[in-house]
Amino acid sequence: MGDVLRWRVLPMLVLLASSLVLYVRILPKKSISECSLLPYDHYWITSKRIVTPQGVINGAVEVRDGKIVSVVESDYQKGSLLGRKVVDYGNAVIMPGLIDVHAHLDEPGRVEWEGFSSGTKAAAAGGVTTLVDMPLNSFPSTVSEETLRMKVEAAQKKIYVDVGFWGGLVPHNAFNTSMLEGLLHAGALGLKSFMCPSGINDFPMTNSTHIKEGLYVLAKFKRPLLVHAEVVLDSKNNEGLLDDDPSYRSYATYLKSRPPSWEEAAIKDLLAVAQDTKTGGQAEGAHVHIVHLSDAKASLDLIEDEKRNGPNGASISVETCPHYLAFAAEEIADGDTRFKCAPPIRDVTNRQNLWEALIDGHIDMLSSDHSPSIPELKLFDEGDFLRAWGGISSLQYVLPITWTYGQKYGVSFSQIATWWSERPAKLAGQKYKGAIILGNDADFAVWEPEVEFELDENYKTYHKHPNISPYIGRRLSGKVLATFVRGNLVFSEGSHAPAACGSPILAK
Ligand SMILES: NC(=O)N[C@H]1NC(=O)NC1=O
Ligand SMILES: [Zn+2]
Ligand SMILES: [Zn+2]
Numbered sequence: 001m002g003d004v005l006r007w008r009v010l011p012m013l014v015l016l017a018s019s020l021v022l023y024v025r026i027l028p029k030k031s032i033s034e035c036s037l038l039p040y041d042h043y044w045i046t047s048k049r050i051v052t053p054q055g056v057i058n059g060a061v062e063v064r065d066g067k068i069v070s071v072v073e074s075d076y077q078k079g080s081l082l083g084r085k086v087v088d089y090g091n092a093v094i095m096p097g098l099i100d101v102h103a104h105l106d107e108p109g110r111v112e113w114e115g116f117s118s119g120t121k122a123a124a125a126g127g128v129t130t131l132v133d134m135p136l137n138s139f140p141s142t143v144s145e146e147t148l149r150m151k152v153e154a155a156q157k158k159i160y161v162d163v164g165f166w167g168g169l170v171p172h173n174a175f176n177t178s179m180l181e182g183l184l185h186a187g188a189l190g191l192k193s194f195m196c197p198s199g200i201n202d203f204p205m206t207n208s209t210h211i212k213e214g215l216y217v218l219a220k221f222k223r224p225l226l227v228h229a230e231v232v233l234d235s236k237n238n239e240g241l242l243d244d245d246p247s248y249r250s251y252a253t254y255l256k257s258r259p260p261s262w263e264e265a266a267i268k269d270l271l272a273v274a275q276d277t278k279t280g281g282q283a284e285g286a287h288v289h290i291v292h293l294s295d296a297k298a299s300l301d302l303i304e305d306e307k308r309n310g311p312n313g314a315s316i317s318v319e320t321c322p323h324y325l326a327f328a329a330e331e332i333a334d335g336d337t338r339f340k341c342a343p344p345i346r347d348v349t350n351r352q353n354l355w356e357a358l359i360d361g362h363i364d365m366l367s368s369d370h371s372p373s374i375p376e377l378k379l380f381d382e383g384d385f386l387r388a389w390g391g392i393s394s395l396q397y398v399l400p401i402t403w404t405y406g407q408k409y410g411v412s413f414s415q416i417a418t419w420w421s422e423r424p425a426k427l428a429g430q431k432y433k434g435a436i437i438l439g440n441d442a443d444f445a446v447w448e449p450e451v452e453f454e455l456d457e458n459y460k461t462y463h464k465h466p467n468i469s470p471y472i473g474r475r476l477s478g479k480v481l482a483t484f485v486r487g488n489l490v491f492s493e494g495s496h497a498p499a500a501c502g503s504p505i506l507a508k
Contacts, residue, residue: 034499035490037489038087044061044081044084045446047088047446048074050071050093051095051417055414056093057074061094066441066487068438068440068441071438089446089482094436094446096434096436096444096445097127097128097130098398098399099128099131100128100130100131100132102134102321103131103132103369104133104136106119107154108139108140109139113374114370114463116159117158118463119131119370120159120160120502122461123160123395124485124491125396125462125496126396127399128398128483129161129485130162131163133164133166134166134371135188136200136203144182145186148183152504152506158500160490160500161485162504163502164428165188165505166189166226167184167188168192169193174210174211186506187508188223189505190224190226190289190428191224191226193214194206195227195228195266197232199342211227212276212283215273215286218286219285219286222285223286223429227291229263229270229299230262231262231266233262249382253386254344260346263293270288271306274316277316288315289316290303292319292341292343293319295350296346296354296356317365317423318362319364321392322368324351325405327339329344335383335384338378340385355408355409359411368392368398369391370393371391372391372464377389378468393468393470394469397476399416399480401476402419413449421434428505429507441487446484450477451477453477481493
């Protein structure tokens, strides 16, 4: 009997135990049905319009375990897909998921402004599969290893899409190499700084010297510095405004208070320090990215001049945002502070020039700069443009906005994929995102460009404060049908997956 136990039962037990361990280890943390509205880990999605780097194809994308394992054109797939798990999206467009490199989710610390849960639900409903969160407007600001860990901790189990994090470059850490290195070692995808007051007390502005120091550290990690490029030249325009002077309700007053020369001066200084990023320079490997360009004249000329140097010039890129492409100063009503942002929305001609620069490739990419606050800070009763919170709420709408307002310029699906996926992925160092190609993460936005909708109170918006967005009341075309993040169907026909299974993205 003893022998039987030793030679028969024991090995069986060992086998049983090891298969149990294997079983436990291969089970995902949450079951696939909680993370995804599609209960398969191996399936095909098909459509007549799939946006790939080689062009728009009629075909199928095969997904297995969250990755794209094949992309095929239609003739081949028709017969071969019979009997397999196929979701056919017909004539809807399948694009790489949007990557928004500039969003303020405000958590921890100001979750009443937005938060990881509402913000990433809005992202998923808008076809945005990856967000990179800004280091300010949350509390504390993300300026150290410890505060980055607090961000990641706060994001756990709340994010419906993947979320990366920019760290902050502030005077307090700019000369503290080990603090900056700690932040970057902990996984910040790069750094962000302001050349003017940020509106947030614990996120002070940097000057060129701080930026230079930051670039030396970033060079070692080959990561970018994102810069809010405006400098305060003079604020005379605001002076002399008495408390009872109603001109603070006029958008023109606000516009005059932040002229294009603020952007121009900042970009001039910034490009001077960015020279260190040249091949052979002291900050070779670092990169300077100018966020939310509004001035399409002198500031853009400076950027174009620098870019003309090609690979011999500084390593730079620039983004603009949908609000600069959709709106114009002339159209903003008195007191409507939903439109307040910095730099400001400029005139109709400027908007036209921004579109042309984007189409000509002088502007590299788009981002939302989704920067909401609580409605009270928008001062709707007073309509005070000078004191209201500056920040546009738009995250869930960026795809239809780009499409709707881009119609006039004949914008194509491939251009949208370049501006919203391919180039942002590169900036954020995401090698396996940003395009529908073999081996990439299965991140998709599926949408119907021809479907129009009214952004009214019946339209389900997931932003924490839907009413502060200046897009409310607009008619848009391009409805998001479904969003996939690493193979999980996280949003489909108006519903989210039950569990938030997005991943925090940390640089290695
Ligand atoms: N702090 C903050 O989010 N500021 C942003 N808002 C805005 O309109 N421009 C910004 O830089
Ligand atoms: Zn900014
Ligand atoms: Zn911002």
